[in-house]
Amino acid sequence: MAKAQSNVDRIHDRLRHMAADFEFKPDERINESTLATQLDASRTPIREALNRLVAEGYLTFQSGRGFFCRSLSPKRILDLYEARAAIECEAVRRSIERASDADIMAVVEHLDETEPAYDKIDDPVELLAMDEDFHVRLAKLSGNDELVRMLENLNGRIRYVRLINLKNLRSDRPVTIGEDANLSVHRTILSALSDRDVSRAIRATRNHIERRREEATEAVRIAYSQLYVPAD
Amino acid sequence: MAKAQSNVDRIHDRLRHMAADFEFKPDERINESTLATQLDASRTPIREALNRLVAEGYLTFQSGRGFFCRSLSPKRILDLYEARAAIECEAVRRSIERASDADIMAVVEHLDETEPAYDKIDDPVELLAMDEDFHVRLAKLSGNDELVRMLENLNGRIRYVRLINLKNLRSDRPVTIGEDANLSVHRTILSALSDRDVSRAIRATRNHIERRREEATEAVRIAYSQLYVPAD
DNA sequence: GAATCATAAATTGTATACAGTAACATATTC
DNA sequence: GAATATGTTACTGTATACAATTTATGATTC
Structure with missing residues (x-):
C-alpha cells in the first residue's frame, strides 16, 4: 500500500x-x-x-x-467478524478455482520464512501485522481486488480489539498465540488450497475466524475499560 | 436511506x-x-x-x-459480483440462525405485494430498484449492519451494467425479467430460509447471483459501446 | 517533420475569512 | 429551585484567494 x-x-x-x-x-x-x-x-x-x-x-x-x-460495541465487532468470514471464505473458494500452484507455493514459502519469527517477536503490534499480512496474501490468491479491498478495510476496523486481545493473552501466558492455535491453522488452509479441496479449505477458514471472533467480543469489554480509564 | x-x-x-x-x-x-x-x-x-x-x-x-x-472492465464486474455472492450468502447463513419467523414472513408478504407490479412496470430503473430492494431486505434479516452496508455499496457500483443488461433484454423479448427467472428464485430463497435449510438457501442465493453475473459480464461489452458512441 | 525546451494557461492544493448554526452559559420568571 | 428565555461563545459549512503544480501551447533546433 x-x-x-x-x-x-x-x-x-x-x-x-x-x-x-x-x-x-x-x-x-x-x-x-x-x-x-x-x-x-x-x-x-x-x-x-x-x-x-x-x-x-x-x-x-x-x-x-x-x-x-463511531462507538465500539460487541455487536459491531461481531458484524465485522462475520463480514470477514464472508470475504475470506469467498476468497478461498475463488483461489482454489484460479490460483496457480506456484502462487500458492509462494505463500507457503512466505509462511516458512516468517513462522520462526512468531515466537521471537514480543510486540503485539508487529505480531498482528504479520497475521494480517498473511490473510491479505491469502485473499490476493483469489485475484479479486474487491475482496482484498474489503478485507483491508475490515482489518483496519477490527485491529484495535484484536490488539487488546493479544496484549491480554500475553499477560496470561508467555508466548501462546503464534503456535498451534494460529499457525497450524494457516498451514491447514494452505494445504487444503494446494489439494484444491474446497470444503476443507472453507471449513478451516471459517473456523479460524469464528474462533478469533469469540476472543474479540470478549476483548471489547476489556477495551472499554481501558478506554475510559484516565491515563494519569 | x-x-x-x-x-x-x-x-x-x-x-x-x-x-x-x-x-x-x-x-x-x-x-x-x-x-x-x-x-x-x-x-x-x-x-x-x-x-x-x-x-x-x-x-x-x-x-x-x-x-x-474508475474504468469499467469485465474483470471488475466479475470481482464485484463475487463480492456480492460472498456478502449475500453470509447474510443468508446468519439470517437462518437469527431471523425470527415473523421477520421472514414480513419479507414474504412484501414480495407478495410487489410481485404483481413486476409485470406491469416498464421502466428498467424502477424494476432494478425493486430487485435491489428485495435483496437488501433479505440481507437485513441477518441483523448484520456491515453486510448490509457492503451490499449497498456493491449494488451502487453494479447498477449501471445491470441496467444496460435489463434494457437490452427488454428490446429482445417483451417482459421476461420479472417472472420465472428472477422471482421464483426469490421465493426459493425465502422458502429455504423459512425451513431453516442452510445449504439449500445458500445454493439458491449463489446460483441466482452467478447467473446474473454472466449476464453482466456480457453487458459490459454493450456498455462500452454505448459509452463511446457520441450522442448526436 | 520530430524532438526538445521555454513559456503560458489551466488546474489542483490549501489557507483563510466569514456567514450560519448549534451548544453553552447566564439571567429571568414562576 | 426548576424551567424557560436570551445572549454569548464556539464550531461548522462554504466561498474565495492564491501558491504550487501540472498540462497545453508554441517556438526553436536538429
Whole structure:
C-alpha cells in the first residue's frame, strides 16, 4: 500500500490510525480546528480526510454537528467478524478455482520464512501485522481486488480489539498465540488450497475466524475499560 | 436511506449517480471547477464528496492530478459480483440462525405485494430498484449492519451494467425479467430460509447471483459501446 | 517533420475569512 | 429551585484567494 502520498493521504492515514486506536473517544464529537493545529494543516484537507473515513465506516457525520467517532460495541465487532468470514471464505473458494500452484507455493514459502519469527517477536503490534499480512496474501490468491479491498478495510476496523486481545493473552501466558492455535491453522488452509479441496479449505477458514471472533467480543469489554480509564 | 441531508450529502448523492451512470468517461480526469458550476456550489464541498467517492470505490485519486472515474472492465464486474455472492450468502447463513419467523414472513408478504407490479412496470430503473430492494431486505434479516452496508455499496457500483443488461433484454423479448427467472428464485430463497435449510438457501442465493453475473459480464461489452458512441 | 525546451494557461492544493448554526452559559420568571 | 428565555461563545459549512503544480501551447533546433 506504499504509494506516492499526497498530504491528504498522509492526514487520512494518520486519522485512520487515530480512529482505529480510539484516540477519539467513542461517540465523541471531533473538533476540526484542534485536529488542524495538531496535524499542522488547515481544516480543508482535514475535512477531506474525515469524509473519506466516513465512507470507510470509521466515523459518522451529522449535518451541522460535524464528525463523530463511531462507538465500539460487541455487536459491531461481531458484524465485522462475520463480514470477514464472508470475504475470506469467498476468497478461498475463488483461489482454489484460479490460483496457480506456484502462487500458492509462494505463500507457503512466505509462511516458512516468517513462522520462526512468531515466537521471537514480543510486540503485539508487529505480531498482528504479520497475521494480517498473511490473510491479505491469502485473499490476493483469489485475484479479486474487491475482496482484498474489503478485507483491508475490515482489518483496519477490527485491529484495535484484536490488539487488546493479544496484549491480554500475553499477560496470561508467555508466548501462546503464534503456535498451534494460529499457525497450524494457516498451514491447514494452505494445504487444503494446494489439494484444491474446497470444503476443507472453507471449513478451516471459517473456523479460524469464528474462533478469533469469540476472543474479540470478549476483548471489547476489556477495551472499554481501558478506554475510559484516565491515563494519569 | 432517507435522512437529514446536508448539502455535502446531496452533492455526494448526485455525484455518486453521475459516477455510477458513467456521466464521466472511464479514466477521464474530473474537472472540479466545472462540477462546481454545474452543481452550483464551490469546490470545497465538491471535493469533500469526491473524497468520499474515492473511499467508496467509485473514483480514484492521484496526488496533484486530481480525481478520475474508475474504468469499467469485465474483470471488475466479475470481482464485484463475487463480492456480492460472498456478502449475500453470509447474510443468508446468519439470517437462518437469527431471523425470527415473523421477520421472514414480513419479507414474504412484501414480495407478495410487489410481485404483481413486476409485470406491469416498464421502466428498467424502477424494476432494478425493486430487485435491489428485495435483496437488501433479505440481507437485513441477518441483523448484520456491515453486510448490509457492503451490499449497498456493491449494488451502487453494479447498477449501471445491470441496467444496460435489463434494457437490452427488454428490446429482445417483451417482459421476461420479472417472472420465472428472477422471482421464483426469490421465493426459493425465502422458502429455504423459512425451513431453516442452510445449504439449500445458500445454493439458491449463489446460483441466482452467478447467473446474473454472466449476464453482466456480457453487458459490459454493450456498455462500452454505448459509452463511446457520441450522442448526436 | 520530430524532438526538445521555454513559456503560458489551466488546474489542483490549501489557507483563510466569514456567514450560519448549534451548544453553552447566564439571567429571568414562576 | 426548576424551567424557560436570551445572549454569548464556539464550531461548522462554504466561498474565495492564491501558491504550487501540472498540462497545453508554441517556438526553436536538429
